[in-house]
Amino acid sequence: MTHKLPQLPYAQNALEPYISRETLDYHHGKHHAAYINKLNDAIKGTEYENKSLQEIITSATGPVLNNAAQAWNHAFYWQCLSPAGGKLKGDLMEAITRKFHSLERFEREFSTTANGHFGSGWTWLVLDKVGKLAIVSMHDADSPFRHGQIPLLTCDVWEHAYYIDYRNSRQSYVNAFWQIVNWEFVTEQFKQASHRQAA
Numbered sequence: 710m711t712h713k714l715p716q717l718p719y720a721q722n723a724l725e726p727y728i729s730r731e732t733l734d735y736h737h738g739k740h741h742a743a744y745i746n747k748l749n750d751a752i753k754g755t756e757y758e759n760k761s762l763q764e765i766i767t768s769a770t771g772p773v774l775n776n777a778a779q780a781w782n783h784a785f786y787w788q789c790l791s792p793a794g795g796k797l798k799g800d801l802m803e804a805i806t807r808k809f810h811s812l813e814r815f816e817r818e819f820s821t822t823a824n825g826h827f828g829s830g831w832t833w834l835v836l837d838k839v840g841k842l843a844i845v846s847m848h849d850a851d852s853p854f855r856h857g858q859i860p861l862l863t864c865d866v867w868e869h870a871y872y873i874d875y876r877n878s879r880q881s882y883v884n885a886f887w888q889i890v891n892w893e894f895v896t897e898q899f900k901q902a903s904h905r906q907a908a
């Protein structure tokens with residue numbers, strides 16, 4: 710099985726002015742594509758050749774794991790963004806309010822975690838093993854699937870995600886991130902995860 714670079718769910722310039730066309734051109738067209746190409750090279754002739762990304766992530770190590778996790782994480786990240794993400798509402802709004810007191814405080818805590826993450830990685834909202842919402846920060850190519858968590862929302866905090874638009878200011882990028890979060894997608898992830906955990 711050959712893994713393919715998924716298309717962006719919007720035009721390359723759709724997230725402007727928050728994320729530029731140039732950033733998406735490099736981030737999706739070069740970085741994400743490179744993870745997929747390296748993964749395809751690394752799994753050739755191995756036990757991982759016919760496994761899904763998620764199966765690889767939970768069982769592999771080394772470069773196979775890293776490239777598979779980066780392939781999955783980026784595909785998820787693109788879906789977490791949208792030029793018209795809508796508003797947070799419904800069950801997820803209630804769950805976030807219960808856990809973090811308000812959407813504003815959730816966003817503040819998530820931003821603090823993302824801004825404070827040392828080096829490359831990903832900041833996530835997940836459902837943890839016991840079905841509770843949690844903000845977690847992961848290094849490099851780590852994945853919630855390695856920790857028994859279900860991902861709901863992610864922010865890529867590798868420098869390549871923001872350096873063209875914001876140079877060294879990760880904080881400016883994280884502020885912009887909230888303007889383009891696809892809450893509809895995140896709400897759907899929460900709904901599916903809740904069903905799975907209840908089953």
Ligand code: MN
Pocket residue numbers: 736740783865867869870
């Ligand atoms: Mn990235």
